[in-house]
Amino acid sequence: MARIEEASVALYGLPLGRAWGDQTHQASEIEVVIVRLTSEEGIVGDGFSWTAGVGGRAIVSLVESEIVPRLMGKEAAPRPRWHELWRALHDAGGGGLTTTALGAVDIALWDLLGKQLGSSLTGMLGRWRETVQAYASGIDLNMSIEELEEEVRRWVGRGYEAVKIKVGSPSIEEDRRRVARVRKIIGARPLMVDANQGWDVTGALRACRQLEEFDLTWMEEPLVSDDTLGHAKLRAASPVPIAVGENLYTAYDFNRYLALEACDYAQPDVARVGGITPFLDIAAVTSAWNVPLAPHFMMEITGQLLCCLPGAFLVEDVEGGSLSELGALKEGIAVQEGRFHPPEDPGHGIQFDFDAIGPFRKA
Numbered sequence: 001m002a003r004i005e006e007a008s009v010a011l012y013g014l015p016l017g018r019a020w021g022d023q024t025h026q027a028s029e030i031e032v033v034i035v036r037l038t039s040e041e042g043i044v045g046d047g048f049s050w051t052a053g054v055g056g057r058a059i060v061s062l063v064e065s066e067i068v069p070r071l072m073g074k075e076a077a078p079r080p081r082w083h084e085l086w087r088a089l090h091d092a093g094g095g096g097l098t099t100t101a102l103g104a105v106d107i108a109l110w111d112l113l114g115k116q117l118g119s120s121l122t123g124m125l126g127r128w129r130e131t132v133q134a135y136a137s138g139i140d141l142n143m144s145i146e147e148l149e150e151e152v153r154r155w156v157g158r159g160y161e162a163v164k165i166k167v168g169s170p171s172i173e174e175d176r177r178r179v180a181r182v183r184k185i186i187g188a189r190p191l192m193v194d195a196n197q198g199w200d201v202t203g204a205l206r207a208c209r210q211l212e213e214f215d216l217t218w219m220e221e222p223l224v225s226d227d228t229l230g231h232a233k234l235r236a237a238s239p240v241p242i243a244v245g246e247n248l249y250t251a252y253d254f255n256r257y258l259a260l261e262a263c264d265y266a267q268p269d270v271a272r273v274g275g276i277t278p279f280l281d282i283a284a285v286t287s288a289w290n291v292p293l294a295p296h297f298m299m300e301i302t303g304q305l306l307c308c309l310p311g312a313f314l315v316e317d318v319e320g321g322s323l324s325e326l327g328a329l330k331e332g333i334a335v336q337e338g339r340f341h342p343p344e345d346p347g348h349g350i351q352f353d354f355d356a357i358g359p360f361r362k363a
C-alpha cells in the first residue's frame, strides 16, 4: 500500500452569496480546511473540513503540529490511521476541533486510496442505491416571510420533494405563520424545521405543541446538543419527532443519545465527526438502533455515503452552502430533480478549483 510522503493544509474563508441567519448564528462565510496528502508514488488525495466561522486556524494548527508528523511514512490506510490519530489527539478532546481536523485528513486518505485502486468512493464502499433523495434546506430565519415563500417556491420548482426551514422567531406566533405559509406551498411534501439549539426544554415543548398541526417530519436541535437528558425528556413528551446530530462528534455520543431514547433521527456531519471512517461507524450504531440517518451538510461527500448505506433517509442540500455553490469546485456536483447523483471518478471525485479559491485563503 502507498505510503504518505507529503502533506499540506490550507484554510479558506469562502463568502456566502447571501448572509445566513438562524436562531443562534449569523454567518457571511464558510471556513473550508483542505488537506492534501501525496503518496511516495505521487498520488494525491484531497480532504476537507469546514467551520461556520469558529476554529479554522486552530484546525490548521492541529493538522500541522499534531497530525502531519504522525502520518509521514505511514501507509495511506484510512481505518488504522484514523484510530491511531484519534487516540493520539484524545487528550485535546475526544470530539470538536480534534475530530473536525481529523475529518479533512480521513477524507484525503479515502480519496488517495480510491485513486490508487482506480475506484470511486461508492465503488469501494459498494452501492446500495444509484441515487439518493435530497432535501432543500434554508438558513433563512433572517428572511422576511415573503422572501421565505419565494425560496420555498424556488425549491419546489427545482423538483425537491422535501424541505427544511429555520424556526426560533422572536415569537412562536411568528414561527407558526412562517411554517403555515410553507406548508401551504409544498402541500403534502415532508417538512422539517430547525431550531439550532436555541430553546430550553419548556420552550421547546411549547414550540413542538404549537407546531404539531403542520405535520412536521422532525424538529431539529431544539436544545443545546450537550443536553442528552433534556432531549430524552422532551422527546418523551413531544408530539413532533426530534432530530439531533450535527453537534455530536463520536459514535459514543450517538450511542448515548439512542440508548437514552433522546432522538428519532440521527444527523452526523461527516467533517465534524472526523471523516468517512467514523461516519461509517456511526451509521452502524444508528442502524443497530433502527433510527434513520439524515446527515448534516457536506452534500457532495455525504450524498456518496448515503448511496452506500441501507439506513439512509435524506441528504441535506443547504441552499448556497454546497462546495459547488461556494465556487470551490472545478465541476459542480448538483442535485437534479431532488436527487443526488454520485460522481464516478476515482476517489471521491470532488476536485477543488484552487485558482478560484486562492484569493480567499486565510492560512
Ligand code: MG
Residues within 6 Å of the ligand: 194, 196, 220, 221, 246
Ligand atoms: Mg441544523
